[in-house]
Amino acid sequence: MRLTTLVLTLLAACAVSLAGPQAARAEIEVNVNRGDVQPLPIAIPAFGGGQVGGDIAGVISNNLSRSGLFRPLDPASFVDHDLSIAVQPRFPAWKQINAQALLNGQVVNDNGRLRVSFRLWDVYSEQQLLGLEFTASPENWRRIAHKISDAVYERLTGEKGYFDTRVVFVAESGGRGSKVKRLAIMDQDGANPSYLTDGSSIVMTPRFSSNSQEITYMALRPEGSSVYLLNLETVRRESLGQFPGMVFAPRFSPDGSKVAFSVERSGNSDIFVMDLHSHTSARLTADPAIDTSPSFSPDGRQIVFNSDRSGTPQLYVMNADGSNPRRISYGQGKYTTPVWSPTGEFIAFTKQTGGEFHIGVMKPDGSDERLLTSSYLDEGPTWAPNGRVLMFSRETSAGASKLWTVDVTGRILQPVPYPGAASDPAWSPLLQ
Numbered sequence: 001m002r003l004t005t006l007v008l009t010l011l012a013a014c015a016v017s018l019a020g021p022q023a024a025r026a027e028i029e030v031n032v033n034r035g036d037v038q039p040l041p042i043a044i045p046a047f048g049g050g051q052v053g054g055d056i057a058g059v060i061s062n063n064l065s066r067s068g069l070f071r072p073l074d075p076a077s078f079v080d081h082d083l084s085i086a087v088q089p090r091f092p093a094w095k096q097i098n099a100q101a102l103l104n105g106q107v108v109n110d111n112g113r114l115r116v117s118f119r120l121w122d123v124y125s126e127q128q129l130l131g132l133e134f135t136a137s138p139e140n141w142r143r144i145a146h147k148i149s150d151a152v153y154e155r156l157t158g159e160k161g162y163f164d165t166r167v168v169f170v171a172e173s174g175g176r177g178s179k180v181k182r183l184a185i186m187d188q189d190g191a192n193p194s195y196l197t198d199g200s201s202i203v204m205t206p207r208f209s210s211n212s213q214e215i216t217y218m219a220l221r222p223e224g225s226s227v228y229l230l231n232l233e234t235v236r237r238e239s240l241g242q243f244p245g246m247v248f249a250p251r252f253s254p255d256g257s258k259v260a261f262s263v264e265r266s267g268n269s270d271i272f273v274m275d276l277h278s279h280t281s282a283r284l285t286a287d288p289a290i291d292t293s294p295s296f297s298p299d300g301r302q303i304v305f306n307s308d309r310s311g312t313p314q315l316y317v318m319n320a321d322g323s324n325p326r327r328i329s330y331g332q333g334k335y336t337t338p339v340w341s342p343t344g345e346f347i348a349f350t351k352q353t354g355g356e357f358h359i360g361v362m363k364p365d366g367s368d369e370r371l372l373t374s375s376y377l378d379e380g381p382t383w384a385p386n387g388r389v390l391m392f393s394r395e396t397s398a399g400a401s402k403l404w405t406v407d408v409t410g411r412i413l414q415p416v417p418y419p420g421a422a423s424d425p426a427w428s429p430l431l432q
Contacts, residue, residue, distance in 0.1 A: 028040065028100050028101055028122050028124070028125075028156065029156055029157065029158065030069045030070070030156050030157045031157075037069060037411075039068065039069055039070050039071035040069065040070050040071065040100055040101060040156065041071050041073055041098055041099050041100050041101075042064065042070050042071065042072055042073065042099065042100065042101040042102070042103060043072075043073045043078060043094055043097070043099040043101070043102045043103070043123075044057050044060055044061045044064075044072050044073075044103045045057065045075060045078055045083050045103075045104055046058075046075070047104070047105035047106055047107050047116070047118070048083065048084065048085075048105070048106040048107065049106055049107030049108060049109075050107070052107050052114070052138075052141050053105070053106070053107040055141065055145075056105070056107065056116065056141060056144060056145045056148070057103075057105070057145075059142055059145035059146070059149070059189070060103065060145050060148055060149045060152070062189060063145070063146065063149035063153075063163045063189060064149060064152065064153065066189070066405075066414065067153065067389075067412070068407060068411065068412030068414075069153075069157065069412075070156075073097060073098075073099055077097045078097070079093045079096060079097065080093035080094060083104045084106070085104055085105060085106050085117055085118070085119050088126075089102055089104065089121055089123075091121075091123055091124075091126045094123045095123055095124065099123050100122075100123055100124065101120065101121065101122060101123060101129075101156065102120070102121040102123055103118060103119070103120050103121075103148075103152060104118065104119055104121075105117055105118030105119070105148070106118075109138070110135075112137075112138070113135055113136065113137060113138075114134075114135065114136050114137070114138050114140075114141060114144065115133060115134075115135050116133065116134045116135075116136075116141075116144050116148070117131075117132070117133040118130075118131070118132060118133075118148055119131045120151075120152055120155060120156075129155055129156075130151060130152070130155045132148075132151055134147055134148070142187065142191060142192070143164060143431070146163040146164035146165075146187070146188075147163075147164050149161060149163040149164075150162070150163050150164055150430070159386050159388060160385070160386040160430070161386065161430075162188065162384035162385050162386045162388070162389060162427075162430070163188060163189070164430055164431050165187075165188045165212075165384070165385060165427060165428045165429070165430055165431060166185055166186065166187055166188065166212070166428045166431070167185070167186055167187075167188055167382075167391065167403075167416075167425050167426065167427055167428065168183065168184070168185045168196075168206040168207075168208060168215055168217075168425070168426050168428070169183075169184055169185075169186075169206065169403065169418075169422050169423065169424055169425040169426065170182070170183065170184070170203055170204065170206065170422065170423045170424040171183075171184035171193070171195065171420055171421070171422055172401060172420070172421040172422060172423060173199075173420065173421065175399075176399050180199040181199065181202050181203050181204075182195045182196070182197050182198065182199045182203065183195070183196040183197040183203045183206055183215075183217060183230075184196065184422070185232070186418060188384075188427070189416075189417065190416050190417035190418040190419075193418060196215075196230060196232075197219075201219045201220060201221045202219070202220040202221075203217055203218065203219050203220075204217065204218045204219075204220065204248065204424060205217060205218050205248065205249055205250065205251075205424055205426075206424060206426050207250060207251045207252060207426045208252070208426055208427070208428045208429065209252045209256040210252065210254055210255060210256045210429060211256060211429075211432070212232075212428040212429050212430075212431055212432070213231060213232050213233050214229055214230065214231050214232065214252075214256070215229070215230045215232065215426075216228065216229050216230075216240075216250040216251070216252060216259055217230065217250065218247065218248045218249070218250060224246065225246045225247050225248060226239050226240070226242075226247060227239070227240045227247045227248070227250045227259070227261055228240070229259075229276075240259060240261070240274055241274075241279065241281075243263050243272075244263075244265060245263050245264050245265035245266075246263070246264040247261055247262070247263050247264075248261065248262050248264070248292070249261055249262045249292050249293050249294065251294060251295055251296070252296075253273075253296050253300050253320075254296055254297075254298055254299070254300045255300060256276075257275065257276055257277060258273050258274060258275055258276060259273070259274050259276060260272070260273045260284070260294035260295075260296065260303060261273075261274070261294070262291065262292040262293070262294070264290075268288055268289075268290065269290040269291055269292050270283055270284070270285045270286060270287070270291050271283075271284045271285045271291050271292065271294045271303070271305055271322075272284060273294075273320075282321075282322075283322070284303070284318070284321070284322030285305075285307075285318075285322060285325070287307065287309050288309075289307050289308050289309035290307065290308050290313075291305055291306070291307045291309070291316075292305065292306050292307075293305055293306040293336065293337050293338060295338055295339045295340050295347075296320065296340060297340050297344060297364070298340065298341075298342055298343065298344045299344070300320060301319065301320055302317055302318065302319060302320060302364075303317070303318055303319075303320055304316070304317050304328075304338040304339075304340055304347050304364070305317075305318070305338065306335065306336050306337065306338060307325075310327060312334050313334040313335055313336050314327055314329045314330075314334075314335050315327070315328050315329040315335045315338050315347065315349060315362075315366075316328065317364060327366075328347075328362070328364070328365060328366030329349070329362070329366060329369075330366065331351070331369055332353055333351050333352050333353035333354075334351065334352040334353075335349050335350070335351050336349065336350045336351075336352075336379070337349060337350045337379060337380050337381065339381055339382060339383060340364070341361075341383050341387040342383055342385050342386070342387045342429075343386075343387035344364070345363070345387060346361040346362065346363060346364075346387070346408065347361065347362055347363070347364055348360070348361050348381040348383065348390055349361070349362070349381070350378065350379040350380065350381065350392075351371065356374050356375065356376070357374075357375060357376070357377045357378045357379060358371040358372070358373055358374050358378060359371070359372050359373040359378050359379075359381050359390060359392050359406060360372060361390075361408060370410065371410075372390070372406045372407075372408070372409075372410035372413075373392070373394075373404075373406055373410070373413060375394055376394075376395065376396055376397050377394065377395040377396075378392055378393070378394050378404075379392060379393060379395075380392055380393050380423065380424055380425065382425050382426045382427045383427060384427050385427065385428070385429045385430050387408075388407055388408055389405055389406070389407050389408070389412075390405065390406050390407075390408070391403060391404070391405045391416065391425045391427055392404055392405075392406070392425065393422065393423040393424065393425060394415075395423075400421055401421050401422060401423045402415055402416070402418075402421065402422060403415070403416035403418055403422045403423075403425050404416060
């Protein structure tokens with residue numbers, strides 16, 4: 001569903017002036033590139049305005065805490081209870097509990113619309129860093145909380161946030177041999193899950209388009225496989241067409257005008273691309289090896305893919321027209337499921353070495369390879385839209401699969417709070 005009811009405004013200049021002259025830059029900042037960063041202590045009292053104010057503050061606190069870069073302080077430690085955003089905070093009271101940043105806000109129900117104002121303060125310099133207001137329908141209060149989380153994250157780290165996003169994935173139920181797999185979607189924090197297919201077919205590898213309103217995925221039925229496009233706004237589904245052989249591993253181009261995918265025929269897999277306007281397709285690889293898992297670079301000029309043409313599954317990069325393929329992975333083990341980061345800085349992948357699986361990243365030329373995780377079975381990484389966090393599925397030896405996240409330093413590793421079994425996640429761009 002397209003959500004267009006959020007309105008953002010700057011708080012009035014007269015209100016901003018409560019903090020005095022604005023600092024040229026914050027005295028507090030978080031370095032997202034350091035693996036040994038200490039989480040920033042931040043106080044996030046319940047916003048004024050009743051239950052919804054407390055709920056919004058709770059979602060913000062959870063978002064920032066899960067990023068690993070912030071440490072929301074226990075509300076029981078707060079000694080300043082005059083938290084109106086119309087007055088300057090009593091900074092000595094916040095320094096007393098070692099808060100480095102303070103976020104306070106107010107919720108007003110204005111003729112059936114929520115108006116949420118907030119201010120972010122640097123406690124030690126006693127200056128306001130940010131003051132914004134969002135307006136939305138009451139049912140979108142969680143989106144307001146995610147928007148505020150993104151604004152705070154960006155102001156204090158210098159990087160775009162990733163909280164106002166969704167994740168499409170495969171929800172699993174049933175035991176081994178009788179698993180039901182449904183296409184599902186949820187907020188990035190595990191809230192508001194809903195199901196997009198009924199489980200009558202096996203679904204795999206769902207992927208978002210660049211506008212977050214369309215998904216491509218593979219469906220496997222006894223009569224064969226198909227790649228579909230699903231519009232989330234209209235719930236309209238259409239097939240990419242009929243291809244001889246098995247069709248799988250679809251992914252949109254950055255501008256959403258094309259879908260790259262693999263077609264398996266007589267034991268050989270090659271990569272194709274279809275123009276969604278003309279519905280014409282072109283074959284990009286013609287090697288006797290298995291070529292699969294295509295992923296476009298952010299500028300659309302290159303594609304990284306997985307191929308066993310060297311004898312074992314490795315990563316290759318080619319031009320978007322299929323020309324000039326070159327191998328980029330040379331470490332020990334097998335490399336699969338590559339995906340280019342939204343910033344173009346890294347390519348993430350699954351790596352198998354010995355009896356373990358890893359989620360790793362490398363630069364597009366194959367340099368600076370780093371393994372971020374290690375377990376019985378980690379696979380299928382997907383990037384948050386800011387290129388700082390990866391989500392993937394982790395399966396235990398008992399066969400239970402859960403979603404996890406890890407940041408690009410490998411330090412912040414944690415499960416996603418979705419209660420059921422899940423695999424094949426794909427992160428949306430920031431919602432509009």
